[in-house]
Amino acid sequence: MAKPKDELLNHDYDGIQEYDNDLPTWWIWLFYITIIFAFVYLLHYHVIGTGVLQDEKYMKQMNPNATNLAMYRPPSLMEKLLSPYRSPWHSKEPEWTPHNQFAFTGSEDEELQTETDRTANLDTSLEPITDEARIAAGKRAYDQFCFTCHGLRGEGGIGPNLTDVYWINGGSFPEIVYTIQKGVPIKGMIAWERQLSQEDILNVASYVHTLLGTEPSNGKAPQGEEYVPQEMEDVEIAEGEAS
Amino acid sequence: MAVESFQYDNKIVRQFTIATTVWGVVGMLVGLIIALQMFLPQLNLGIPYTTFGRLRPLHTNAVIFAFVGNGIFMGVYYSMQRLLKTRMFSDMLSQIHFWGWQLIIVSAAVTLPLGLTTSKEYAELEWPIDILITLIWVVFGWNMMGTILKRRVKHMYVAIWFYIATFFTVAVLHVVNSIEIPVSIMKSYPVYAGVQDALVQWWYGHNAVAFFLTTPYLGLMYYFLPKAANRPVYSYRLSIIHFWALIFIYIWAGPHHLLYSALPDWAQSLGTAFSIMLIAPSWGGMLNGLLTLRGAWDRVREDPILKFMVVAVTAYGMATLEGPALSLKSVNALSHFTDWTIAHVHVGALGWNGFLTFGILYWLVPRMYKTKLWSVKLANVHFWIGSLGILFYVIPMYWAGVTEGLMWKQFTADGFLQYPNFLETVIQVVPMYIMRAIGGTLFLLGTILMAVNLIQTAKSGSFEENEAAEAPPLPKKAPESKATGSWHRILEGRPVQFTILTVVAVLIGGLFEVVPMYLVETNVKTISSVKPYTPLELEGRDIYIREGCVSCHSQLIRPFRSETERYGEYAKAGEFVYDHPFLWGSKRTGPDLQRIGGKYPDAWHFNHMLDPTSMSPGSLMPPFPWLITSTLNTSNLETKITQLRKVGVDYEEGYEKIAREAMVTQAKGIAKSLADQGIEVSHDKEIIALIAYLQRQGTDIQGEQTLSGGGQ
Numbered sequence: 001m002a003k004p005k006d007e008l009l010n011h012d013y014d015g016i017q018e019y020d021n022d023l024p025t026w027w028i029w030l031f032y033i034t035i036i037f038a039f040v041y042l043l044h045y046h047v048i049g050t051g052v053l054q055d056e057k058y059m060k061q062m063n064p065n066a067t068n069l070a071m072y073r074p075p076s077l078m079e080k081l082l083s084p085y086r087s088p089w090h091s092k093e094p095e096w097t098p099h100n101q102f103a104f105t106g107s108e109d110e111e112l113q114t115e116t117d118r119t120a121n122l123d124t125s126l127e128p129i130t131d132e133a134r135i136a137a138g139k140r141a142y143d144q145f146c147f148t149c150h151g152l153r154g155e156g157g158i159g160p161n162l163t164d165v166y167w168i169n170g171g172s173f174p175e176i177v178y179t180i181q182k183g184v185p186i187k188g189m190i191a192w193e194r195q196l197s198q199e200d201i202l203n204v205a206s207y208v209h210t211l212l213g214t215e216p217s218n219g220k221a222p223q224g225e226e227y228v229p230q231e232m233e234d235v236e237i238a239e240g241e242a243s
Numbered sequence: 244m245a246v247e248s249f250q251y252d253n254k255i256v257r258q259f260t261i262a263t264t265v266w267g268v269v270g271m272l273v274g275l276i277i278a279l280q281m282f283l284p285q286l287n288l289g290i291p292y293t294t295f296g297r298l299r300p301l302h303t304n305a306v307i308f309a310f311v312g313n314g315i316f317m318g319v320y321y322s323m324q325r326l327l328k329t330r331m332f333s334d335m336l337s338q339i340h341f342w343g344w345q346l347i348i349v350s351a352a353v354t355l356p357l358g359l360t361t362s363k364e365y366a367e368l369e370w371p372i373d374i375l376i377t378l379i380w381v382v383f384g385w386n387m388m389g390t391i392l393k394r395r396v397k398h399m400y401v402a403i404w405f406y407i408a409t410f411f412t413v414a415v416l417h418v419v420n421s422i423e424i425p426v427s428i429m430k431s432y433p434v435y436a437g438v439q440d441a442l443v444q445w446w447y448g449h450n451a452v453a454f455f456l457t458t459p460y461l462g463l464m465y466y467f468l469p470k471a472a473n474r475p476v477y478s479y480r481l482s483i484i485h486f487w488a489l490i491f492i493y494i495w496a497g498p499h500h501l502l503y504s505a506l507p508d509w510a511q512s513l514g515t516a517f518s519i520m521l522i523a524p525s526w527g528g529m530l531n532g533l534l535t536l537r538g539a540w541d542r543v544r545e546d547p548i549l550k551f552m553v554v555a556v557t558a559y560g561m562a563t564l565e566g567p568a569l570s571l572k573s574v575n576a577l578s579h580f581t582d583w584t585i586a587h588v589h590v591g592a593l594g595w596n597g598f599l600t601f602g603i604l605y606w607l608v609p610r611m612y613k614t615k616l617w618s619v620k621l622a623n624v625h626f627w628i629g630s631l632g633i634l635f636y637v638i639p640m641y642w643a644g645v646t647e648g649l650m651w652k653q654f655t656a657d658g659f660l661q662y663p664n665f666l667e668t669v670i671q672v673v674p675m676y677i678m679r680a681i682g683g684t685l686f687l688l689g690t691i692l693m694a695v696n697l698i699q700t701a702k703s704g705s706f707e708e709n710e711a712a713e714a715p716p717l718p719k720k721a722p723e724s725k726a727t728g729s730w731h732r733i734l735e736g737r738p739v740q741f742t743i744l745t746v747v748a749v750l751i752g753g754l755f756e757v758v759p760m761y762l763v764e765t766n767v768k769t770i771s772s773v774k775p776y777t778p779l780e781l782e783g784r785d786i787y788i789r790e791g792c793v794s795c796h797s798q799l800i801r802p803f804r805s806e807t808e809r810y811g812e813y814a815k816a817g818e819f820v821y822d823h824p825f826l827w828g829s830k831r832t833g834p835d836l837q838r839i840g841g842k843y844p845d846a847w848h849f850n851h852m853l854d855p856t857s858m859s860p861g862s863l864m865p866p867f868p869w870l871i872t873s874t875l876n877t878s879n880l881e882t883k884i885t886q887l888r889k890v891g892v893d894y895e896e897g898y899e900k901i902a903r904e905a906m907v908t909q910a911k912g913i914a915k916s917l918a919d920q921g922i923e924v925s926h927d928k929e930i931i932a933l934i935a936y937l938q939r940q941g942t943d944i945q946g947e948q949t950l951s952g953g954g955q
Contacts, residue, residue: 015470046512055802
């Protein structure tokens, strides 16, 4: 910065005087550069349309391998002006609307959750895990996420009692796993597959399985249909035979 | 030429001085209380009126409009009379201005804790107070322009330019943002909805920072800093360039508060581009301040007044570099909704506004009382305590902000959110909240020391209400000196033309942004499944507004994978078309609520409002037991429906006649669903309406999506 001249102007405001020094060179350059940046920025995103705006960027995040994301790009000013000669690299979609985003959100293809799908999607081969360490891990997850609705001992609260043989959405182990995975949105049960891995879900379900028949003192009244698991039936039969 | 004798009105300056100090302590005290509530929610003592959501707007309003506002008027009334060599235009207007402004502050202090709020940030006051603000602001402007017209100094000094820009721009901002349709004496809805409301609000909110916290204070800096330093201003031409550049560019930058939102991309980009261009004009003010101190740096080491001013101007420079940085989309993606924003605004509020006010007070009070400052040592102690307070405040908040931003976005290797439970990210920053409260305590302590020092100074001196002065009158036709007659110099002698140009400069940016939003229909795509709120949901929404839920909860899911995984499908402009006002929020102390609807059962919400820790152990949200015992006041329901219809909400003609019935039916349904879960509560309680609203949140577009992705 050149040394300021410090020449006083013929200004006097209540004793305040003024120099008329040159502006610092770096300040002037800073101003020019920011103005250029601003113009290039607007050109890039909105006139030429080379910039990736938020909808397209999001789609890219969700679908890293997708190639046909140009439809999520609103037409740039240049494309609008040239619209009779629409550029060939633009998508076939005539108009951009946010509507078409709704159909293209998830990375995986899930079907509507209906009763038939429910039974069709069940992995009936699933068995409760007996490994102590994994059940303990299941309890940790339960104590963190599940207890607010189902109670610390599975006695129920906002959610149903998990210790009795009555189940709203099926009491077989595969059904419990499925309920945890997909949730029951209409009743407020969260689809935990978005927060817990398949392994965690199996752990939690196995822990829940161990709560069966523990009969906590403050258990919630039964809800849903009775489901007596095979092994309990066996026990009952054995008991019945014994008596 | 004959010299005229006249008197400066110091009485009005003293009045504003006292108000500045008193409201400064009050505003900071309320700030400290809510800072403590951030980790000790029980400090609300279980009373609605002292709960965070209601006190937070009281804090911001008290600091901005009571502390800084009175500070502006104090400095303007002192400096303007002397710069123009005349008494204020009218003593009566001065008094109306003073008492009217205090009345506004007191009404804010009463209504905000009562939950009477529009919920629009820094514009929370309801419509009768808005009208009062408009009238008093006009009184101020009238008094100011009258003073300028009867001046004895031909050319207006740069400080006056900033005062003029402040007056006109704040008037426009306040009026445009406060256009609302009343439903009762203390309740109104803005005429704007959703995205438009958001854009208007942040055009206002951003420029409240620009034209209430910045331009008037730059004006004050241009008077009090050269005075205190006894040095000439560094560069007149820098003043000219940065003044015009600043007021022209500032007004465009509002949308940078809405990056990665449902606001159209072009508006967001304008906000970013103009924010970047704002760096140099802002720094022009800082440079002219700091370079004016050349040759006075030895005194800066001794003189607490100059110390305060140097830190103030430096804080201004830091905040105005950080602001544009936060306007870059990539930075904003991390910073928005976190405590980073809180840190940023407090660099400005504590550093720039606070410290400059303190410097001015220490300079002004001894002069008005014709004495010396009671204790320079105490002022130095204040300086160090205050500086330490700022550091203890902002560093933990930056830390907290970055922590929150990173934790919200962190995925595990398996593609799950690392911290799916939002609460984990809150618990993590509690130590920062504690440190911030310590910083706030230090800053408040310093302010109290200053108050003591100023009172003692006043006691030791003698105050003169009317200070004698002399100046030659302004010749009727002053010949324009050719030598110094640049076009700008000529303009400085013509206040009317100057004012018109200023208004044109600030209006352009506003018109370019807001007008297209109205004209271009495609900016907000309608979504056919989005319907107006039911009467019960509407009442519930008004409770959400009353309790200030928006202080801690956003309703805007941003288009990031980390957000849609956590909260569901990202926000679409068309979803908000019936939201008068919009409730996007600006800070997430709790999770986003845009799609809370249907996520939990009604009973969950009931228990959670009664005791948040029962559903969410460790939660820092205060309980809201009064919602369960208070009966919902539905006396304005019909008016609400008809008034909302007038501003464009799609209620059928005559719907207001059956609204009450529909409301009771819905309420009974919710009461029954609670009863099924063993919770007995009458259907006419406030909690029922709030649950209805929360359960509606974000559910309208569920029909539009396949169940894949997005909504959990």
